[in-house]
Amino acid sequence: MPTEIKIFDTTLRDGEQSPGCSMNLQEKLEIARQLERMRVDVIEAGFAVASPGDFAAVKAVAETVKNSVVASLSRALPKDIDHSWEAVKHAVSPRIHTFIASSPIHMQYKLRMEPEKVLEQAVEMVAYAKKYCSDVEFSAEDASRSEPEFLYRLFEGVIRAGATVVNVPDTVGYSTPWEISELIAEIRNHVPNIDKAEIAIHCHNDLGMAVANTLAAYRAGATQLECTINGIGERAGNAALEEIVMALETRRDFFDAAHSLDTTQIYRSSRLVSSLTGVQVQPNKAVVGANAFAHEAGIHQHGVLANKSTYEIMTPASIGLTSNRMVLGKHSGRHAFEDRLNAMGYHLDKMKLDEAFEQFKELADKKKLVEDEDIEALVQQKAVDIPESFQLQRFVVNSGNSITATAAVRVTQNGRDIEAVSTGDGPVDAGLNAVDKLVGMDFDLEDYVLRSVTKGKDAQGEVSVKIHKDGRRYSGRGLSTDVVEASIQAYLNAINKMLYERRDYEEETFDA
Ligand code: KIV
Ligand code: ZN
Numbered sequence: 001m002p003t004e005i006k007i008f009d010t011t012l013r014d015g016e017q018s019p020g021c022s023m024n025l026q027e028k029l030e031i032a033r034q035l036e037r038m039r040v041d042v043i044e045a046g047f048a049v050a051s052p053g054d055f056a057a058v059k060a061v062a063e064t065v066k067n068s069v070v071a072s073l074s075r076a077l078p079k080d081i082d083h084s085w086e087a088v089k090h091a092v093s094p095r096i097h098t099f100i101a102s103s104p105i106h107m108q109y110k111l112r113m114e115p116e117k118v119l120e121q122a123v124e125m126v127a128y129a130k131k132y133c134s135d136v137e138f139s140a141e142d143a144s145r146s147e148p149e150f151l152y153r154l155f156e157g158v159i160r161a162g163a164t165v166v167n168v169p170d171t172v173g174y175s176t177p178w179e180i181s182e183l184i185a186e187i188r189n190h191v192p193n194i195d196k197a198e199i200a201i202h203c204h205n206d207l208g209m210a211v212a213n214t215l216a217a218y219r220a221g222a223t224q225l226e227c228t229i230n231g232i233g234e235r236a237g238n239a240a241l242e243e244i245v246m247a248l249e250t251r252r253d254f255f256d257a258a259h260s261l262d263t264t265q266i267y268r269s270s271r272l273v274s275s276l277t278g279v280q281v282q283p284n285k286a287v288v289g290a291n292a293f294a295h296e297a298g299i300h301q302h303g304v305l306a307n308k309s310t311y312e313i314m315t316p317a318s319i320g321l322t323s324n325r326m327v328l329g330k331h332s333g334r335h336a337f338e339d340r341l342n343a344m345g346y347h348l349d350k351m352k353l354d355e356a357f358e359q360f361k362e363l364a365d366k367k368k369l370v371e372d373e374d375i376e377a378l379v380q381q382k383a384v385d386i387p388e389s390f391q392l393q394r395f396v397v398n399s400g401n402s403i404t405a406t407a408a409v410r411v412t413q414n415g416r417d418i419e420a421v422s423t424g425d426g427p428v429d430a431g432l433n434a435v436d437k438l439v440g441m442d443f444d445l446e447d448y449v450l451r452s453v454t455k456g457k458d459a460q461g462e463v464s465v466k467i468h469k470d471g472r473r474y475s476g477r478g479l480s481t482d483v484v485e486a487s488i489q490a491y492l493n494a495i496n497k498m499l500y501e502r503r504d505y506e507e508e509t510f511d512a
Contacts, residue, residue, distance in 0.1 A: 002258035005218060005248070006041035007241065008200060008226040011273060012061070013044040013073055014238050015228040020447070020466055020473055021277040024497055025057045026384040031229075032061040033383075034272050035068065037345060038265035040241075042069040042224070044097065048087035049080040053501065055087050062091035071095035071137065076125035085132040096129040098122075099139035099167075102146040102154055115150055123157040130162035139167035139202065144175040144183065152190040159191070165198045165224055166191075170213055173206025173236060177216035184220035200224035203239045205231060210239035215247055218257065229273040230281055230288065242266045242287040242319065250314045264320040268345075272380055278464035278475040280449055287319060322372070330364035341379065344372060352382050366481045367458045374460055377453045377479055389499045390439065390492050393417060397484055399427040409434040409488060428487045435491055443495070444468040450483055463490040467498070474498045 012028050015021055023031070028045070035043050045061035046054045062070045070091040074080030076098050088094035100111070100122045107113055113121075122138065129136045138158040140151055155166045168187065170180060184201070188194055201217035201224070203210040214225050231240030245266070248257045270288035274281050283290045293316045308315070316322070334357050341348065341356070348356060359378050364370050390411045399405035407430035410419040420437035424430030428448075436442055447466035452459040461483040465476045476494025478486040 002256045003218075003223065005257050005259050006198070006224045007245065007259060007261055008042040008044065008071075008224050009035050009040045009228065009241060010044040010202075010226055010238065011035070011228040011232065011241075012057070013046050014234060015232040015273070015277075016046070018233050018235070018237065018279075020475070021232055021279055022473060022475075023276055024384075024386065024501055025053070025060055026386055027276045028057045029060055029064060030380070030383045031269075031272060031276065032065055032070075034265070034269050035229075036065045037262070038269055039260050039262045040068050041260065042071055042095065044071045044073060044226075045088070046072060047074075048072040049074060049083040055083060058084075058087035059090070062088045062094060066092050069093040069095050069135065071097045074098045074129070076100040076121050078125070078128060081125060081129045081132070085129070089132070093135070094133055095135040095137060096133045097137040097139065097167075098125050098129055099141050099169075100125075101142050102140035102151055103142035104147065105145065106142045119150075119154055119157055122154055123161045126158045126161040126163045134164070136163050137165035137167055137200065138163040139169055139200075141169055142171040143168040144170040144180065145172070148183065148186055148190070152187065155187060155191045155197075156193055159193045159197045163197055165200050166194075167200035167202050167224070167226065168217065168222065169202040169226075170204060170210075171202075173204035173210060175203070175213055176209060177212045180213045181216040181220040184217050184222050188221050198224050200226055202226035204234060205236040205238065208236070210237070211243045211247065214239040214244055215255070218248075218255070229269050230279070230285070232273065232277065232279060240286070242270060246287045246314055246319065249318070263318050265345075266319040267321045268376065271376065275377070275380060275462065275464065275477060276384065276475075278447065278449065278466055278477065280451070280464075287314075293321065329370070330361060332364070341375065344375065346379050348379065348382065352385075356382050363460070363481070367456075367460070369456070371454045373453050377460065377462055381477065381479060386497055386500045388492075388496050389413060390435075390496060392485075392488055392492055395431060395434075395485065395488055397427040397431060399430070405430040407431040407434045407484075409438065411435075411438055411492070413438075427484045431484055431488045432491050435488060435495070439495055441469070441495075445491075446473065448487075450486070453479070461486045463487045465490045465494055467491070467494045469498060472498075474501070 046058040048055045048058045058072045070088050072084035072088050074084040084096045126138050199222045201214050201222040203213040227241040227244050228238040229241050231237040245261050248255045337357050390413050393410040395409045397407045404423050405427045406423050408421045420434045422433035424433045446468050449464045451462050453462050460481050463478045463486040467474050474494040474497045476490040478489025480486040
C-alpha cells in the first residue's frame with residue numbers, strides 16, 4: 001500500500017518572509033487560489049499577528065479557499081494564537097500552527113528561557129489553541145539542533161495537549177539526509193503517543209539539501225511535507241514543492257507515496273509566484289527552470305528524437321508545460337476566447353473578462369501568434385489588479401546612441417491628466433525619471449528584470465521591478481510588446497501598490 005502524504009505549502013508565510021518576496025492581499029489570494037487548484041493539502045496563509053496586512057490576507061485566504069486546510073502561524077503566545085484563530089475561523093478547514101524554539105542555542109540566546117519553561121509554555125499554548133480549533137500543529141523550531149531527549153518530551157507533552165501534527169523544522173538548513181532520517185525514526189521510537197499525531201518535516205536549504213532532507217524524512221516516517229513554490233523562503237529558501245512532488249512522482253517505484261497534488265498545475269504555479277514576487281527562477285532549476293526540458297547537446301537531441309526516455313525522466317506535460325498555442329487571432333470572437341481561458345483553468349467575472357478580451361484584441365493586432373503564455377501573463381495581471389492611483393495614458397520617447405534620451409509621460413491621476421518630461425541615460429531611465437516627476441517622489445530602483453513571455457521578435461516583454469521607499473520594498477510588473485512601455489507600467493504598478501498599501505495599513509501595527 002502506498003503511504004499517504006500531505007503537501008503543506010508555506011509560500012505565503014515562510015516564502016513571503018524572504019527578502020524581496022512580499023506580496024499584497026490580492027497577490028496572496030491569487031496564489032492561494034492557484035494552490036487550491038493544484039490541490040495542495042494545507043496552505044499556510046501567513047503569520048496573522050505580524051501586521052494588519054498579514055491578518056487581512058490570512059482572513060481573506062481562509063474565507064476564499066474551500067478545499068485545502070488554511071493555517072496561520074503563531075508564536076506560543078496567547079495574543080498570537082488569538083489573532084490566528086480570528087483570521088482562520090471562517091475557513092472550511094482551519095488550523096492553528098504554533099511554534100517555540102527547542103534547541104539549546106535558541107532557548108538560551110533567543111528566548112532566554114530554561115528548557116522546562118519552554119516545555120511548559122508549549123504544552124499550555126497547544127491546549128490554549130485547542131480550545132479554539134481541533135486542528136493544531138506544533139513546531140519545535142530548530143528541532144534538528146535540539147537535544148533529542150528534550151524533543152521527545154516536548155512532542156509527547158504537546159500531543160497530550162491535543163497537537164494533531166508535530167513538525168520537525170531544520171530551521172537553519174544544517175542537517176543531512178542521514179541525520180534527519182535517524183531523527184524521525186528516533187522520534188517514532190521514543191515518543192510514546194506519536195501514533196496520535198502526524199509527523200511533519202520542514203527543511204531550509206542553506207546547504208542545498210532541503211529537498212533531499214525532506215525526502216529522507218518521508219522515508220523515515222514523516223507524512224506531512226512542508227515546502228514552497230520555487231523553493232522561495234528565508235535565506236537560501238525552503239524545500240521546493242515541485243522538486244519534492246516530482247521526485248515522489250517520477251520515482252514512485254522507490255518512494256511509493258500517494259499524494260493528491262495535480263502535478264499539471266506545477267508550471268503555472270511556478271510562473272505565478274515568480275511573476276508576482278518578481279523573483280526569477282534560475283534557468284537550470286530542477287523541474288521548472290527554463291532549461292529543465294531543453295536538450296541542447298546534439299547527442300541528447302538525437303536520443304530524445306529516437307525515444308524520449310533516453311534522456312527525459314518526466315514529461316513536460318506532467319508539470320503542465322504544453323506546447324498548445326492559442327489558435328485565435330484578431331478576428332476571433334469572445335466565446336472562443338472565453339472557451340480557451342476556461343480550458344486553461346481561468347474563470348473570470350464578466351468585467352474582468354471584458355477587459356481581458358479587449359487586451360487580447362490589442363495584442364492580437366500587434367502579434368501574429370497569441371500563445372497560451374501570453375494569455376496567462378495577461379490574465380494573471382488582471383487577477384491581481386489594484387486601484388491605479390496613476391494610470392499610464394501615453395508616452396513618447398526620443399532616444400539613440402548619439403543623443404540624450406528624453407521621455408514625455410502622461411498619466412491620469414484622480415481623473416486629471418498630468419504630464420512630465422525628463423531626460424535619462426537611455427529611454428527606460430528617461431521614462432522612469434518622468435514618472436518620478438509626476439509622482440513627486442524619488443524611488444530607489446533595486447531590481448529590474450526584463451524577460452520575453454514567448455519566443456519571437458514580436459514577443460511581449462514582461463518587466464519586473466522592485467522599488468524601495470522608506471525602508472519598504474514594492475514589486476511591480478508590466479507587460480507589453482514595447483519594452484519601454486512595459487518598464488513604465490511596471491514602475492507605475494509598484495508605485496500604485498505602495499500607495500494602496502500605505503492607505504490601508506500605514507497607521508496600524510499590532511506590535512507583534
Ligand atoms: O523554519 C522554521 O523553523 C519555521 C517554523 C516557524 C515552522 O519556519
Ligand atoms: Zn521555516
